[in-house]
Amino acid sequence: MKFMSFVWQDQVQYGVLYNETTILNLRVLDGFPPSLLEGIRAGEAFTGRVREALKKPEATLDGALVPLHEVSCLPPIPNPVRNMLCVGKNYREHAIEMGSAEDIPEHIIVFTKATTTVNAHEAPVDSHRTVTRELDYEGELAVVIGKEGKQIAKENALSHVFGYTILNDITARDLQRKHKQYFIGKSLDGSCPVGPWIVDHSEIENPNALDIVTKVNGEVRQQSNTSRFIFPVEEIISELSKGMTLLPGDIIATGTPAGVGNGFHPPRFLNPGDEVEITVEKVGTLRNTIK
Numbered sequence: 001m002k003f004m005s006f007v008w009q010d011q012v013q014y015g016v017l018y019n020e021t022t023i024l025n026l027r028v029l030d031g032f033p034p035s036l037l038e039g040i041r042a043g044e045a046f047t048g049r050v051r052e053a054l055k056k057p058e059a060t061l062d063g064a065l066v067p068l069h070e071v072s073c074l075p076p077i078p079n080p081v082r083n084m085l086c087v088g089k090n091y092r093e094h095a096i097e098m099g100s101a102e103d104i105p106e107h108i109i110v111f112t113k114a115t116t117t118v119n120a121h122e123a124p125v126d127s128h129r130t131v132t133r134e135l136d137y138e139g140e141l142a143v144v145i146g147k148e149g150k151q152i153a154k155e156n157a158l159s160h161v162f163g164y165t166i167l168n169d170i171t172a173r174d175l176q177r178k179h180k181q182y183f184i185g186k187s188l189d190g191s192c193p194v195g196p197w198i199v200d201h202s203e204i205e206n207p208n209a210l211d212i213v214t215k216v217n218g219e220v221r222q223q224s225n226t227s228r229f230i231f232p233v234e235e236i237i238s239e240l241s242k243g244m245t246l247l248p249g250d251i252i253a254t255g256t257p258a259g260v261g262n263g264f265h266p267p268r269f270l271n272p273g274d275e276v277e278i279t280v281e282k283v284g285t286l287r288n289t290i291k
Contacts, residue, residue, distance in 0.1 A: 211224075
């Protein structure tokens with residue numbers, strides 16, 4: 001199942017892909033919550049009801065089926081309750097390109113992106129030229145928490161996952177360098193495209209074995225596999241939850257592979273008009289243009 005939020009006929013809606021060209025609009029069906037976040041909070045009761053709805057023939061779903069090409073995507077969770085949680089330097093090659101072999105972390109590096117950064121699939125991303133000249137891309141697999149938990153054991157971690165999506169951790173490298181921390185350079189408005197949907201956890205048996213590719217204007221810049229994580233998804237969830245309660249709807253970005261613009265010599269930062277396309281195996285493709 002692929003869950004998404006969208007605008008159709010000037011109304012904010014959410015649903016699940018019924019087939020490759022059609023969305024089942026869950027918001028108009030009886031017995032469903034008003035938003036995807038509320039559905040995530042409802043857990044298996046929600047996803048079980050969705051599975052039953054997807055089994056119904058088209059003739060019984062009149063008024064609830066929406067052509068995919070007629071909608072405007074929103075972030076799957078348009079208004080996150082908390083900042084996106086992000087793991088830094090989770091691929092050895094990326095840690096090296098950003099510094100040296102000495103920069104490979106022994107412990108998980110975590111920072112956040114403000115809720116105001118969230119953006120949608122195919123939505124324009126502001127270049128923020130008045131504050132940065134070094135805008136960079138970072139293609140990542142993201143985890144969406146489905147079940148509240150604290151002090152989660154690694155062996156139980158994946159049972160707390162609702163699903164998986166794609167996230168572009170767009171970063172102003174000059175601001176990151178200037179302020180000697182992550183938050184400001186990673187929290188420019190609209191600098192966190194997420195989507196286009198959340199794939200239900202049942203469709204991805206092992207999130208630590210997925211191909212990931214980032215292209216800029218059709219050119220492959222990043223190409224790796226999540227099997228190269230330094231800290232796999234289970235460890236990330238377990239470590240984050242040791243002293244902090246993870247909540248349904250929390251979004252966790254798992255880190256980016258080598259090939260970011262800052263890693264080239266000379267650097268290859270984003271410019272207005274550039275198109276960034278991130279594809280994660282079994283999830284889909286997230287696409288945005290810099291304006």
